[in-house]
Amino acid sequence: MKLFFLKPAFGVKNVEFVYFDDSYTGAEIWNNDTGGLRPPYLQITRIYIGWPFCSTFVDRPAVSHTPDEQLLEEFWPIYSAAAGLRQGVKAPDWWPKAEGVYRLPVTPLWGGLVTNSMIFAAFYFLPGTLFRIARQRHRRKRNACLNCGYDFGTLSPCPECGSTP
Numbered sequence: 396m397k398l399f400f401l402k403p404a405f406g407v408k409n410v411e412f413v414y415f416d417d418s419y420t421g422a423e424i425w426n427n428d429t430g431g432l433r434p435p436y437l438q439i440t441r442i443y444i445g446w447p448f449c450s451t452f453v454d455r456p457a458v459s460h461t462p463d464e465q466l467l468e469e470f471w472p473i474y475s476a477a478a479g480l481r482q483g484v485k486a487p488d489w490w491p492k493a494e495g496v497y498r499l500p501v502t503p504l505w506g507g508l509v510t511n512s513m514i515f516a517a518f519y520f521l522p523g524t525l526f527r528i529a530r531q532r533h534r535r536k537r538n539a540c541l542n543c544g545y546d547f548g549t550l551s552p553c554p555e556c557g558s559t560p
Contacts, residue, residue: 444500447514448507453483453500 439456443449456475475482483498490497531541539546545555552559 450507450511451500454481
């Protein structure tokens with residue numbers, strides 16, 4: 396399944412070209428359902444987002460030519476419903492937008508999402524772990540309690556916290 400492959404961060408891919416000629420098997424269905432109106436040519440652009448690996452994507456449906464208004468009003472809701480949540484959710488008004496209406500991706504690519512989460516978790520926990528190891532090594536050198544740092548000299552259990560070395 397394509398969604399589980401790790402991809403380098405960011406990318407654009409055209410994933411579907413449909414309804415552009417009579418060789419498409421669903422053209423008859425469209426003609427019957429819409430009273431003979433032919434759907435305009437649809438292109439869905441899939442934009443992959445994430446760092447260091449792509450972890451989400453958003454689909455942007457668009458018609459490649461400008462059909463007459465009746466065609467657009469007739470078929471755009473069908474195209475939009477077909478993409479569903481893969482179109483993302485509308486960005487809030489305060490969100491910086493590069494151009495036009497921007498939609499935030501909500502469809503995960505599980506392989507990239509899990510890998511990115513593990514990488515960021517390692518970067519988050521690594522400094523704390525290294526600090527704890529260095530602190531315990533320093534306390535062991537000066538013969539102090541590893542838990543609280545109390546200098547207990549020759550005492551077996553720590554009189555401060557009760558731990559044993």
